[in-house]
Amino acid sequence: MITYNSLNNLLHQIDPVEELMLSGKYQFGSTLVDGMNVCVLDPEPVYPFLNFPNPNIKIVKTGRFHDIPEHIHSWIEMGYMYSGSCTHTIKGQPYTLKKGQLYILDSDTPHSIQYLGEKNIHISFVFSRKYFKDSLFTKLTGNSVLSSFLINSISEHTYHDNFILFNSENNRRISTYINEILCEHLSASVNSFDIINSYIDLLFLELVNVYEADQTKLELHNPNPSIIPILKYIESNYKTCDLKGIANIFGMNPNYLTTFIKKYTGLSFKQLIQQQRFEFINMQLLNTSRSIEEIAIEAGYENTTYFYKKYKETFGCTPKEYREKHVTISGYPK
Secondary structure (H helix, E strand, O other): OOOHHHHHHHHHOOOHHHHHHHHOOOOOOOEEEOOEEEEEOOOOOOOOOOOOOOOOEEEEEOOOOOOEEEEEOOOEEEEEEEEOEEEEEEOOEEEEEEOOOEEEEOOOOOEEEOOOOOOOEEEEEEEOHHHHHHHHHHHHHOOOHHHHHHHHOOOOOOOOOOEEEEOOOOOHHHHHHHHHHHHHHHOOOOOHHHHHHHHHHHHHHHHHHHHHHHHHHHHHHOOOOOHHHHHHHHHHHOOOOOHHHHHHHOOOOHHHHHHHHHHHHOOOHHHHHHHHHHHHHHHHHHHOOOOHHHHHHHHOOOOHHHHHHHHHHHHOOOHHHHHHHHEOOOOOEO
C-alpha cells in the first residue's frame, strides 16, 4: 500500500512527459474555436496515473516544465494545487492558485496554466458531465438548497462564471480525501471503484462547507445582495416562509427576488421550497413510522391532495411506494 510520503516522492519525480518538456521536444497543437486559437484536449491519464480503477474519474498531473497553453475539453475539471502555487488563467482572467486550494471548471471553458517549475505540483481530476450531473448532483442536492446551488453554479441553466474557486488551503479533510483518492489510483485494491466514489462524495460534501464559509465572509464586505443568506433562510424556514415575507426581510421587491433566485439557482421560489420539503419528507419516510399525511402537514403541505400529486410528479411513485422500496423489513433504510 502506498504511503503519503511515497506519493509525495512519486509526484515530484520527473516523468516522461516532463522529460520531453525539458528537452524542448514537447509540442501542443492548436485549433480555431469561436475565433480563438486554443488546444482541444481530451484529458488522458499520463505517468504516474496510467491506470484508473474508477473509469468515471481520470487524473492528470500537469507537466511542470512548459506553459500549458489555452485549451478546452469536454470534461468537467477539478484542479488541486498539491504543492507550491501557480498562475491559472480562465477566460483571460489570471488567478493565483495556492497549495491546498481547489477549483471546479466547467467543460469547454478556455483556460491555461503558466510554467510551474520543479516544486509546484498541480493535479487535475476530470469527470464526464454525465457522472458529475447524475451521480454528484443526485447525492448533493438531497442535502440542502445550498448544496443544489453549488452544483448548479456551473450548470448551463444558471448565471455563472464557468468556475468556482475554493479557499480550502487550511482544510485538513480536503487534503486527506485528495491524498486518499490519489493513493487509491496508484495502488488499486479490489474495492477501489467504491472507495474512490466514497471519497469523492465526502470531498464534495466538504466543499459545500468551504463554499458556504467563503460566501459568508464575502457577505460582510459586499453591499450588494447575496443569494447565500436567502438560501440559508429558506433552508431553515421552508415549512412556513413565503415569497413576500422573505422579500421584506431582505429589503427586496418580491418580483425582483423571484428573478434573483431563478438567476442564481435555475429554480423558482416554489421549486426551492418544494425541494427542501421533499427532503424532509423522504427522511421521515425512511426513518420513522409516522403517517404520510402527518409528515406532509408538518412539512408545510396543508392540502394533501396537492402534495400527493406533486410528489408523484417528482419521484414517479407515491410516498407509500417510496417507503416500501427503500425501507427493509427490519425498518431500516436499504
